[in-house]
Amino acid sequence: MQGHIGVQxxxxxxxxxxxxxxxxxxxRLARRLVANRMDAWGHAYDDEANETVTLVVAELAANAVTHGRVKGRDFRVRLLTRAGEGVVRVEVSDGLTERLPVLREPPGPGEENEGGRGLLLVEALADRWGTGLCTGGTYKTVWAEIRVPSV
Known part of the structure; x- marks a missing residue:
């Protein structure tokens, strides 16, 4: 970022x-630690920003555990925010690279709920979200960006 007259x-x-x-x-631990981190960053536990980021992490972590489990591999949660941008980027990575998440429509009346609806919640709460493979293709990442007030 440039300041006045080339000053960094x-x-x-x-x-x-x-x-x-x-x-x-x-x-569950991921959800709790993310709520704690958001609090440490100035977004209290009962703050809408904390609750939104924590809920997105909870959904993506549940998906990683349910649909991305590979024996012997953990999943990773990463939060990133830059001062003044007002956006928290959430990344959840797991080891099952063959299956990328798919956004499904909610079930109609009388239809069975087959799961996979958590991404509808992520879609509703996040400003943007997507997926990608990590370098080397050993992990996939589902990411979401959530607008939060700057603190």
Whole structure:
């Protein structure tokens, strides 16, 4: 970022990265630690920004545990925010690269709920979201960007 007359202006970047066991317990811990990190970054536990980011992480972590489990591999949660941008980027990576998440329509009246509806919630809460393979193709990442007030 450039300041006046070529002066470099530092940009504050906050990150949180943690590996979790690919189990329901790991998903619960991810949700709790993300809520704690958002609180440490100035978004109180009962704040809408904290609740939204935590809910997105909970859905993506549950998907990683349910649909992305590979024996012997953990899943990773990463949060990233840059001062002044007002966006938290959430990334959840798991080891099952053969299956990318698909957004499904909600079931109609009388239809069976086959799961996979958590992404509808992510779609509703995030400003943008998507998927990608990590370099080397050993992990896939589902990411979401959520607008939050700057603190």
């Amino acid at each position: 202006v530092p940009v504050t970047v906050r990150t949180f990265t943690q590996l979790f066991s690919c189990t329901p317990r790991g998903a």
